[in-house]
Amino acid sequence: xxxxVVKVETSSTATFLEHEAIAKLHHAFYxxxxxxxxxxxxxxxxxxxxxxxxxxxxxxxxxxxxxxxxLGPRGDFPGVERSGLHRALRHYGYEDAVIIGSENxxxxxxxxxxxxxxxxxxxxxxxxRPDFSVEYANVEFVLAR
Numbered sequence: 001x002x003x004x005v006v007k008v009e010t011s012s013t014a015t016f017l018e019h020e021a022i023a024k025l026h027h028a029f030y031x032x033x034x035x036x037x038x039x040x041x042x043x044x045x046x047x048x049x050x051x052x053x054x055x056x057x058x059x060x061x062x063x064x065x066x067x068x069x070x071l072g073p074r075g076d077f078p079g080v081e082r083s084g085l086h087r088a089l090r091h092y093g094y095e096d097a098v099i100i101g102s103e104n105x106x107x108x109x110x111x112x113x114x115x116x117x118x119x120x121x122x123x124x125x126x127x128x129r130p131d132f133s134v135e136y137a138n139v140e141f142v143l144a145r
Contacts, residue, residue: 022049056108085117100124
C-alpha cells in the first residue's frame, strides 16, 4: 500500500482516505453542495482542512496559516515565509503582530507565539466572564495597554 505519509507521492491510499475524512468533516460544519465536494476533495489546488496529531500541532498550524495569509506574497513582495516576520511587518506598514485570545487560551499558544516570531509578549489575553464568554469591550482596553 506504500504508506509513508511524509508526502502525497508516497502515501496514495492514506492521502485519499485523509481527504475523504476531511471532506466529511467539512461538510458536517459547512454543508456545501455535493458538486463542491466532488470538485475540491481531491484537488491538488484545494485544502479543506488538515489532520494534526493534537491540539498543540493544530493551534500552531492554524496560526502559521493565518500569519502567512495575512503577510503573504503581493506584488514584488515574496511574503513572510521567505522574508521573515520583521520584513513582512515593515512591508505591510505594521509595527507589531499579536495573537489575541481569551485568558483561558491553550498553553500551546505560548509555543506558537515563540515559533512564529511574534514572541510571548505578543500574546494578548482577554479576560472572561464567569460563564467563559469574552466581553468584547475588553479587547480594546487590553490592546490599549
